[in-house]
Amino acid sequence: MDYITKPISRKSIRSLARFFRSLFDVPQTGPFPVLKVLEELSDKFPKANFEIVENKDLPKHIPARCMLNKDGTYTIEIKRRVYDGAYKKGIGAYLGFILHEMMHVFMSEIGFKPIYNRSFKKNQTI
């Protein structure tokens, strides 16, 4: 792991999940409307926006990512095949990738700032 943040209990995480749903007027039970909330994200978090990019514009192993910009804003970049797969086919994994990136914005804004902390493998030196 290259990043760490402050610890939080599972109970608190579940509370945050309920809060996140209420923030976007999503019922506490049932599927979470990921793409609908993605559209509304900048209404609640004005520092965030998203971009759908061509598949080649992100590394092969990265389906989506949340970039922290120099001015403190966030840009969520999502591969075309991930967004289109989530939109046209409702692929759960792809919806999960997108939601994961939105969570970076949410958690960072409520104080869980990721701190770079490089870990070393056994016998690894700089």
Added chain:
Amino acid sequence: MYNYRVKKGSKEEFMGYTKFGEFVRVLRVKNHEVMGDMAIFLDTTTPYLSAVENGKKNIPKEWKDKIIEHYNLQGEELDALEEAIEISKTQRKIDLKTSTDAQREVALEFQRSFNNIDAETAKEIIKLLEGKQNNNGLHNKTNK
């Protein structure tokens, strides 16, 4: 809302939503649609639509009528769309054929320093030019 960033290790700079991007995003939210829906009726791809909304590509001319028809825009909303399109253009041309040397020099200097203009300086320039326009109006009225 405009956000600028510098990509790590690169000279590229990016912006957030343009006025047009924000306008159509709000339209989608109001009409319970997502980007995929809009890409379909605009007959485009999601990356292309996203690039336009983020100011990386020009707004295709045919999109205006499609958006007006799809959302049945009228009155203030129609005016807002036109204004958003105008403000969000990625390029502007200035015809210098009939310009004086002084005007050409201003245009050249403006072009050279454009990327270094911050928000505060931009406001001052706009204020200066708007004041100049107003003064010209008063001057003309006095001469009459």
